[in-house]
Amino acid sequence: MKNRLFITCPKGVELLLEDEVQTLGLDSIQQSVGGIFAEGDLAAVYRVCLWSRLANRVIWLLAEAEVRTKEDLYRSVRDVYWPGCFALNKTFSVDFKGTNRFIKHSNYGGQLVKDGIVDAFNAEVGERPNVDSQSAQVHIFASVKRNRFMVGVDMAGGSLHRRGYRLAGAKAPLKENLAAALLVRAGVKTGEIQPVVDPMCGSGTLLIEAILTMLNIAPAIQRPSFGFEQILRHQPALWKEIYQDAVDKRDAAFASEARLIAYGYDADGRSIMAARDNATRAGVAEFIEFKPQSLKDFAPALPEPGVLVCNPPYGERLSDRNQLFGLYQLLGQKLRQHCEGWEAAILSSDDDLIKALGLQKSRAYQFMNGALKAQWVLFKLYRKDKTLNPPAELAPSVKISEGNVWEKSAARRNNEQAVSTPSENAVDGPQSERFKKGVDMVSNRLRKNRKHLKKWLKRADTDAYRIYDADMPEYAFALDCYGEFFQITEYSAPKSVDKFAAFSRRQQFEEAVREVFELTPGQLFFKERTRQKGTSQYVKLDDSKAFFRVQEGNAHLLVNLKDYLDTGLFLDHRPVRKMIGEQAKGKRFLNLFAYTSAATVQAAQGGALASVSVDMSQTYQSWSLRNFKANRLDLKRHLLVRANVIDWLSEARDQFDLIFLDPPSFSNSKRMDDTFDVQRDHVNLIHKTMGRLNQEGTLIFSNNRRGFRLDKVLESHFDIQDITAKTIDEDFKRNAKIHQCWIISHKK
Structure with a gap:
């Protein structure tokens, strides 16, 4: 029997999570923001809880409904046969997300869900289970967005980013599943052993996750318990078989010849102690060398090039901005001096600090690090003279991300080709005044259009609509909203249009869309539409089967923004x-x-x-x-x-x-x-x-x-x-x- 699931993750990780859960046995995948919907049997659910490096929660959905009143929401919960889900003697809690017209506070929504569950038990068995908000055995997840409601059981029993190894951490730690996603983008892969170095390792999360990935060790293998162990459908024998397979793989990795393949340094001795303790709890201490060392003394001498990963201070972590600029300049200098032939990946929320590195970035991915927008910037460190940035006005910064305007939409996700940044005639880089004026002009138009459509949208009863359609001829794009996702379609330009000017306008338009609608990378897609000629037809672009629902009146219609030029609607x-x-x-x-x-x-x-x-x-x-x-x-x-x-x-x-x-x-x-x-x-x-x-x-x-x-x-x-x-x-x-x-x- 297949279960319908909602699997949550950090924003910006959705597309990576989709790839991962497919390998773990899930199918019928639909994207959302901050998660995906999928289907799978109980064995697949167990594997996701044990093996997913990217997921937060794995929700077994018991009800999905269109709700227009609080009574509708209550009834959709009350109609679930809860005594068939968990036993009367189990305590439960409710985690309610979202608000809408009739749910003004999440606490009120949570109380409605609790009432529905309790009343269902009373009606069926004459007694009610107890609520325990602090240490419940069964965790109920519920969410409402506009009129869409869903409720289910958290099969993980809490966020899977808690692997069980990190009890102590340096200041502002990076969550484990976000660290794992960053490593995927940096090219760290299961079964491919390569040196990984972090010159400012903090509590060691990036390096520990790198070892778990490269050695194919299940990330949740140290986790003491899971939510599915408390539900009536749990099959202990099946779970034991899947868990034992993970233990066997871990033991095989520990018995291999691989040793000391990661190196972590930090000027804070307390952070190094915490990192060592964390690695010991994760069982990977013998593969990582942690050493107290300041950045000015950083000089790795390894027999072969590897990957340098780093989450240096940024944003509000240090108040002295001049000190931050000096730190990034020193990091860039060390990379040029000691890391030729390496690949590097730096996490930061500040473009100016990235520029202070003095390195030419090859691409950047945007993520949410908690509540902070951040970018994971990749560098290929060839020869020293090739790593230096040309002047900003000649080298526009290009952010590459899934569905991003600069990505060749026909390229498969695992074989992406970065679009080269034009270095000649491209005078409108992101730091130029003309570029910023263009972004402001587009932003103002988008805000005007959004305001104009606001009243109509309430009458139209839809979340799929057009916002912009070449309103300004020099910005020849259409912008469509599909629920939580947006698509930019570029109309084919005449050959007389300068390609570098067109490239700059694409950048400006995408920057404005992201700014006005506050989008994460996974929410924005880009396509180019050309006129059909002769016997030409639109072709398939991808095979991700990335479907998700939009609303049109009472209908729920599936769209796909990745696989075809047309979206399905x-x-x-x-x-x-x-x-x-x-x-x-x-x-x-x-x-x-x-x-x-x-x-x-x-x-x-x-x-x-x-x-x-x-x-x-x-x-x-x-x-x-x-x-x-x-x-x-x-x-x-x-x-x-x-x-x-x-x-x-x-x-x-x-x-x-x-x-x-x-x-x-x-x-x-x-x-x-x-x-x-x-x-x-x-x-x-x-x-x-x-x-x-x-x-x-x-x-x-x-x-x-x-x-x-x-x-x-x-x-x-x-x-x-x-x-x-x-x-x-x-x-x-x-x-x-x-x-x-x-x-x-x-x-x-």
């Missing part, structure tokens, strides 16, 4: 889908060129008796099935048909009351004998479609081909009404030619 068709939902009650609905069948979902939500959704793409048929399952559609009444629409119309005999026809502008699929061009072929297509429409029925015909003209010959056969203006929502009014739409019916 045409935002401009929102009013058309709403119209379909309003007209569908008691009718048979046909969706042609169904894409991901979002219109069918709205028809079903509106009360359609039955539906057929036809599309030739297996990818989109599978996506449609995901949408149907997410909305609990009856698959016997709502059918998916994979077929060439033209051929299917020629052979079909069923009649329908409501039809949605939204053909592509052009198609040359391998499953077609000929190409399809909507301007050339729409008359024949509409005639065939009207053959499937009941005499009193309605056809909604739409397409987005620029310059499309409906052939007037159709007016002699059918009643036709142009409703385009009614199908353009507030967020697309700046681009009223985004699509055209007609209602077509049989002549009376």
Whole structure:
């Protein structure tokens, strides 16, 4: 039996966590902010709790619901069969996250959840379990965001960043799972032994996590207990088998010839003592040398190059800024003197301090270190003359991150190619006044648009919408919001546009988006849209299967911002889908060129008796099935048909009351004998479609081909009404030619 899970992690780590849990046996993964949704059996849950280096909590979800009142929230908890989850004699606590219109404080939300659990026990067994907020045996997790509520059991029993080895720590320690994520980005991999050095190691977290990773030691193997041990579904024999396998792997690592492969230094002797104690508790003390030493004496003499990792003081950790600049300059000097051929990774929240290193960074990833925004900056230390930074105005700083504007969107995550920073003619670097003015100009426009859409969004009842659409011609981008995620789409620029100027504008636009909407790296995606020519088609970009839900009225629609140029949801068709939902009650609905069948979902939500959704793409048929399952559609009444629409119309005999026809502008699929061009072929297509429409029925015909003209010959056969203006929502009014739409019916 598979369990639906919500696995939390530090912000900025979501995409790494997705990769990790796939290797541990989870599937059906959907991204969120600060975590992922996934499915897996009990064995996979055990493996994630034991082996995940990146997760915080592993929540077994027992209820997910749309809640619009406090009574809805209470009922969704009360309806869970809690006596089947944990025994009456177990104490429990509730950790409630979030607020909304009717939950003004998380404590109140937590009390509602407690009441629901207690009342469920009273109704089923006549007694109630005790609440223990300090040392509960069962930890209940609940969360509300807008109207989406979920509740479940914390299978880890507390955050997995607590490995069990760190009892003492230097000031402002780095959490273990964030340290593990930073090491992944620095190139530290399981089974690949290489020297790792930290010249300011503090309590040793980065080095201990590096050893656990390289030697393939389960990070939670020292953890004294797990939450799943307290629930009724726990299978001790299965857990013992999985845990013993981890012990065997650890013992094999300890028996290997690998010794002394990490080196930690710190000027604070107390930190070195704490680091040694932590390494001893983790069982890896023999692999790490900790030595009290100031940075000015740092001079590693190792037989082969390795990786230098460091979390030096930054932000508010030292008040004397001049002292900080001197520290970073000294660190950069030591790297140039002693670490040629190495790779280095430095964590900092201050761009100016990174520049003080005097090194040319190869890329940077953004993370949240607690409440502090920080970047993990990577350097390749080749020859000394190559590491020095050119003047800032000639070398714009480029931040590379998952889904980031500077990343080649077609590159697989594990084989990313960094986009080269233009060093010639690129006069608008991030520190230039012109660059900053550009960021300010875009930021002001984004804030203006957001304010303009605020009232409309409440009426629209959606969290997927367009915010910006080339409002300023020199910034030729579209910006779309999909729940907690954002996508920038760059319109293809004419060849006459200077590529360095275009590059700088991309930087400015992304910087403004991040600033205005306060985004972490994993929340922002970038794509470039080019005009289709000849027989070209949009291609697959990735294979991450990174789906997540957005809301449109009562429907939950799955989108994917990584794998394809299109996201799975045409935002401009929102009013058309709403119209379909309003007209569908008691009718048979046909969706042609169904894409991901979002219109069918709205028809079903509106009360359609039955539906057929036809599309030739297996990818989109599978996506449609995901949408149907997410909305609990009856698959016997709502059918998916994979077929060439033209051929299917020629052979079909069923009649329908409501039809949605939204053909592509052009198609040359391998499953077609000929190409399809909507301007050339729409008359024949509409005639065939009207053959499937009941005499009193309605056809909604739409397409987005620029310059499309409906052939007037159709007016002699059918009643036709142009409703385009009614199908353009507030967020697309700046681009009223985004699509055209007609209602077509049989002549009376």
